[in-house]
Amino acid sequence: MNDDRCDVLGPLMSGYVDGELTQQQRQFVEVHARDCETCRRKLDELEELRARFAELDLEEVNTTEWRERMNEPTVETTRNVGWVVFIGGVVLAATVGVVSFFGASDVSTLAKLIVAGVYGGLVLLLISVARQRLIEQKTDKYRDVEI
Ligand SMILES: [Zn+2]
Known part of the structure; x- marks a missing residue:
């Protein structure tokens, strides 16, 4: 024992x-x-x-160095994923809305044209925002990896 x-x-x-x-x-x-x-x-x-x-x-x-090496791209990536998901969701919702709207037979052609203009403008706006994001990424001096 x-x-x-x-x-x-x-x-x-x-x-x-x-x-x-x-x-x-x-x-x-x-x-x-x-x-x-x-x-x-x-x-x-x-x-x-x-x-x-x-x-x-x-x-x-090593926290300071570690943060510079690891956290920065992680935060950046998370934000980018957030943007992609957000824009994807908006585009999807808009598409569903447009399809059901234009599929409806009791809506006048003029109304359809107006809505088409609004959605077209919205899509152009989103594209310009996305382009702006890309340009910001490329000019970011801390960033050496491009997605
Ligand atoms: Zn023991």
Whole structure:
């Protein structure tokens, strides 16, 4: 039975993972962990946890650089996707509206022409907005990848 030694080992584990134990204490932990699967698992979990924290620290140090390299294009891409989805939705809604409108037989030709003009103008407006976005992207000095 390892129960007594497990009790002693518990408080030593975090010290072991942090490298704060004496040589004797380290040896005690290592010898016991070799024989006791429960404590070996706990020790593994602690070590994994500590490694993850170390990674987090590293990320924090590199946050500024990381943000410049990763976040900027991500934000840009998300915004572009948002635009595409928005414009696509508007065009789709307009198309459905136009089709059902022009399909209706009780609407006069004049009314159809007026609506056609309104929608035509709207589409031209959207195209010019999209073109403006493309031009802005190309002149963006932080941007070296074009979609
Ligand atoms: Zn144990």
